[in-house]
Amino acid sequence: MSVASRRDVTGGLLSVLMAGAGSALAAPPHDDVSAFADGRHQLILLRPQQSLPPVRLFRLEGGTLDLAALRGAPILLNFFASWCAACRTELPVLDQLARSVTHDRLQVVAVSEVRSDRDRVGRFVGALGLKTLPICLDPNGYVAQQGDGSGRTAPFILHGMPITYLISASGLVIGYLQGAADWSSSVAADLFAYLRRN
Template identity: 40%
Template sequence: MDDRPPHLSRRSTLASLLGSAVLPFLSRPGLAQSDDRPPVFETARHQFIIVRPSKILPPVSLTDINGKPATLAPTPGKILLVNIWATWCEACRVDLPLLERLQNVAGGRVNVAAVSIDKTDRQQVKRYLQKAAIRALPIYLDPEGRLANKSTDNPGRLPIYGMPLTYLVTPSGRIAGYMAGVADWLAKDGQELLAYYASA
């Protein structure tokens, strides 16, 4: 008997059967314009919020899950989703697997970077990821808040408005907006939003 939640089982099955066809909207040209009116992407509790004015996300020096220096930066021509999370975040246990599935299915068009803001040692972060069965998602560590923090005196590049929080960075490197809470970017409206920014 399959003990996985039904919606995850269906999505996994669909992805395995259809491959890249799960993302029909990503095959269309991007629609983003200077007036920036993207399609609505929402969950029961949150919706995608546009950041104005839009700013470029510069490369940020962090560390990887093994403690080695790693630079987080947009890849030209690809959307970058930067997910801010922590081991004390219960909702992140649901959000991270969804993002890993997105990375596995749409990795050719979308990069996902999961950034832990934990200040504890990285072994705790590793244990959390093992329990959540996260194996392929690119993980970055930001204990000093270089990329993301809540400080008003010394804010990071990406302000934190809750947890988990996912920023969408366009293929040209601009921070388009963010989605708070757990979000399924493989849902139809999530795909439509990604398609909208695909060439922005």
């Protein structure tokens, strides 16, 4: 390869790298939603992203909750079980988060995967002292299914417990985080800001 050819190739590579660096510098660091991690867990992005399907949940205290009615604000949709030790740690954090944000900035909803016993879920929630966090039930498994390929067609897949799906203000299901996360961290605040803009 001649010196001129090497110079052309090197110049081309440098311009590609500089263009990439320029676009990276132009975008605020909190626009990279994939950077969210709490030290033990990483956000799994869904590709392609899907719109939030029509989902109606049963409230623990009675009545129903239509997730589509929450559109316009980001949603943290958490799935938990009473037998899950990490859920016992995470639910009080989510309750505090639900208490500290206005509904137009973030909606937090927790769904119990204990399907058959409303009283058991009520005792579990009471023992944790949860006051603000909306607790819902999925008694028929129409909202979530185990990630075991059971052939069901529920819109959310449970890869473990707890698991939290992140839904943008525009109603896109962005991704999920498996395991208990630190939702009070500054990194989580950046993530919520990202979800509000999208």
